[in-house]
Amino acid sequence: MDLPMHSTGATGEPPHQAVIDILAGRFGDRLSTNRTVRQQHANTTAWHPAKSPDAVVFARTTEEVSEVLRLCSEHGVPVIPFGTGTSLEAGMNAPFGGISLDLGQMNVILRVNEEDMDCVVQAGVTRKQLNTDLRSTGLFFPIDPGADASIGGMASTRASGTSAVRYGTMKDNILGLTVVMPDGAICKTGTRARKSSAGYDMTRLFIGAEGTLGVITELTVKLHGIPSHTAVAVCAFPTLQAACDTVITAIRFGLQLERIELLDDLQVRACNAYSGLAMQERPTLFVEFGGTEAIVNDQLATFREIAAEFGPLSFDNASAPDERQRLWSARHDVYWACLQLRPGSKFIATDVCVPISRLADCMVATHEDIARTGLVAPIVGHVGDGNFHVSIMADTENAEEMARTKAFIDRLNSRAIAMDGTCTGEHGIGEGKRRFLRQELGVTVDYMRLLKRTLDPKNIMNPGKIFEA
Structure with a gap:
């Protein structure tokens, strides 16, 4: 039994106009059918085609959300929950129209x-x-x-x-x-x-x-x-393999890491240019420790000893709040930094996660794949749990380049799954990774669909996401 699908209606009046009229009477100016507002509630942060809802409702209470869902359920109208719109796999697209339920005003x-x-x-x-x-x-x-x-x-x-x-x-x-x-x-x-x-x-x-x-x-x-004392170490390595081996050893040793991030050489170059840093353009670890000053100093010293086994090119640490803030701001600003690597390009983000023992294998193979494919695609990872992101700077109007990009993403997903990992550690399935869910979990997807049909028999809740039609 397949999940019920929804008609997108003919061009002109939205197929769900009757429900929109009722909601307009209830919510007044907190319902919008303005084209720009609807477009803002479609996919805006990912490379997948945007699909706008028929209307947007701005709810303020749980009871108002209940009203909207009760009405939409009665009429079989799709509802797409919307937070801040930062989905990277088109999770808030409206492929069948319907109501985008914006929860941004529920901010108490x-x-x-x-x-x-x-x-x-x-x-x-x-x-x-x-x-x-x-x-x-x-x-x-x-x-x-x-x-x-x-x-x-x-x-x-x-x-x-x-x-x-x-x-x-x-x-x-x-x-x-x-x-x-x-x-x-x-x-x-x-x-x-x-x-x-x-x-x-x-x-x-x-x-x-x-x-x-x-x-x-x-x-x-x-x-x-909040830890009473925090310090960050920045350590550059000659190769991705050496950086990954350092991570694996530190995790196995039992260090109490607050954060450990890996930037490849191209990502370091981008961060240097955008954030005004002067790091060596080599694979680099950002490592943070928190706790008492004595504990932090002991952990830093132990990490330095571990890193030394893998031939680091540099090792610096920062404990002053402004120094730490500058480094982590650079890490969080990788989106803007990457865009400057290729002006005029679009940011295509994807992520995978593998067991920590396969991290080096997966990252090195991916780095080599990027070089063979001819993409501009820096890598940054939450490597302490085996998760890394590839940020592809692509000309989305170039069909040949997009074909290479999509083929690369397919290979990356399959590579992670073959290593007993997942096609997404953070970004979710949305529309973009639906077919890889079956490859990853097999028959388990059928039981997910059964749960979906049981709880949402009319398939009004964010239809078209997670499961392929």
Whole structure:
């Protein structure tokens, strides 16, 4: 049994006009059919073709989300949850039209429980907003994807970032969710307790579902103490292999890394030019340690000894806040830095993740593939957990170049899967990686589709994502 599909209607009046009219009466100027607004709620950050919704609704409460879903369920109208629009695999496209449900105005931090080190937030709260609010408490929320994404969107894509090696991903930092189901029912998946054996783990069912099972409207997330002392080491190596071997050895040794990032030589060149740095243009590790000053100094010394085994070209460390900030800002600004490598090109991002023991094999093979294919494509990775990104600077109007680019991405995905890894460590499946999900998980995809049909029988929740038609 296939999931039901939706008609895109004829040119002219949207096929879901009756529902749009009802919602307009309910939400007033918080519903928009303006062409520009609709285009902004299609795919804007990835290279896949944009597909706009018929209308955008700006919700402010869980109850309003429930109203929208109840109405859309009755009429079989697609609903596409929207956070900040930073999906890299076209996760918020509207291939069948419908309603883009923008949660950006649901941006209230509802409760901070300092003693329990958790807080409750609406889905539209962004990670930077939350950490700014928490600053006076000595606590912080550690998950940091490159963009200032919404917490709800980060949960929906099971996001992580540079600090995942120490604090895990979104699935490790959420205690419970409020989710509006496709029929409008409001469900709570957990409590503030740090652990539970009560029934199915429904919280993790929705984390990473990319809005295909329901709409996350509130989240209870874990907080962590800000380390009293932090230091960063920057270490350049003659080869990617040497840098990866250093990472693998440090992980196996049990070092308590806050972050460990690897930039290849081309990425270092881009960061130097954009951020005004003067690093050697060789494969380079950024490593951060946190804790007491004594612990940090001990960890730094041990890491330096490990790195020395693999022929480092340089080893520098920074403990002053402004120095650390400058380095991590350069790391987070790789998008803008990469664009300057080839002015006029478009940024095509893709990622994979492999077991840490296969990291060097996968990265070196990928680097060689880039050279053979003739692409401008720097590599940067959250290598402490085997995850790396390739940023391809491509002329999307050049059919031959795009054919080479797509073939390279296909090979990269297949290479990671063949190494018992995944076609995406962070970006999600969306529209862009649907066929690789079957290659990675086989018959398990059929059970995912069964869950989808059970919870969303009319297939109104973000249709066309994760599963191929």
